[in-house]
Amino acid sequence: MYLSAKYRKPVLIILHFYNMTYDEIIKQFVEGMRNTTLLEYIAVFAGIASVFFSRVENIWVYPVGLISTIIYIFLSTEGHLFGEASVNLYYTIMSIYGWVLWLKKDKQEHYVVTVQFSTRREWVQQLLFCAFFYIAIFSALTWLKTAFYAATIPWADALASSTAFTGMWLMAKKKVESWFWWIVTNIASIPLYFVKHYVFTSVFYLILFVMAVFGLLEWMKRARNLQANTQA
Numbered sequence: 001m002y003l004s005a006k007y008r009k010p011v012l013i014i015l016h017f018y019n020m021t022y023d024e025i026i027k028q029f030v031e032g033m034r035n036t037t038l039l040e041y042i043a044v045f046a047g048i049a050s051v052f053f054s055r056v057e058n059i060w061v062y063p064v065g066l067i068s069t070i071i072y073i074f075l076s077t078e079g080h081l082f083g084e085a086s087v088n089l090y091y092t093i094m095s096i097y098g099w100v101l102w103l104k105k106d107k108q109e110h111y112v113v114t115v116q117f118s119t120r121r122e123w124v125q126q127l128l129f130c131a132f133f134y135i136a137i138f139s140a141l142t143w144l145k146t147a148f149y150a151a152t153i154p155w156a157d158a159l160a161s162s163t164a165f166t167g168m169w170l171m172a173k174k175k176v177e178s179w180f181w182w183i184v185t186n187i188a189s190i191p192l193y194f195v196k197h198y199v200f201t202s203v204f205y206l207i208l209f210v211m212a213v214f215g216l217l218e219w220m221k222r223a224r225n226l227q228a229n230t231q232a
Contacts, residue, residue: 004206032200043071044204051208054171055215057115057222061171062099066092084148087161098172115222117171118177126166126177134162147180153192159189176223178218186212 038046050065069091076085104112118126138158141148148157164185170178186209194202 025186028199029203032198036200039071039075043068043075047204048207050213051211051215055218056212057174057219059099062095062102065095067231069095090165094168094172097167101172102174113172113174114226115176115219116226117223119177122175123177124182126170129169130162130166131180133165134158137161147209155197156188156192160185160192163188174219176216179212179219182212182214183209186218 045063046068050068053059053061053064056183069088072088072168073085073092076082076088077155101113102111106112138154141152141154145152163181167178167181168184186205189205190202190209191204193199193205
């Protein structure tokens, strides 16, 4: 069966993913750990801790998350990867925005933002938001390749980044659906980094995927309890 150039690369990526042997996976994982600097480890563990804090709706999600994003901005800038730096700059700005929003209270000293489900209209807004950033990021990855990692795969990286952008935005608003977007991000990122031979990073996203599933279940429970208390 003939495949056009448009679809050939995704198919090759999938085939590569399944053709790797167990020894190759372990070897790449160990190499990834050896090549990871102390600063990168701090960023990774800060990222994991940030997801944990977001799951339990703890304000520390943002200051801890900022440690991770700021480190990645520094590392990306040092490597002249200004595209990667700009992505983490967005995460940094949204972290500050979310931090302020989560701390905001009304006159009765009640927090303004609470965990809740999105309306149908908000779902449409989320899809448009994600689509806009997908097109923007895909275009940037296609035309500004030197600003990103050499192993960048435009269509896949754009999917992972645009869904993460959407999840970050919704997290600031404490929308349950933010976890859906994070789950999609992690599902896309696990094989994406795996085929780039970044097995350590792939495992990192696997951990985030599991945490996102638990985060979704936790926030669904909180949103339903809040609805029940409001209606009572």
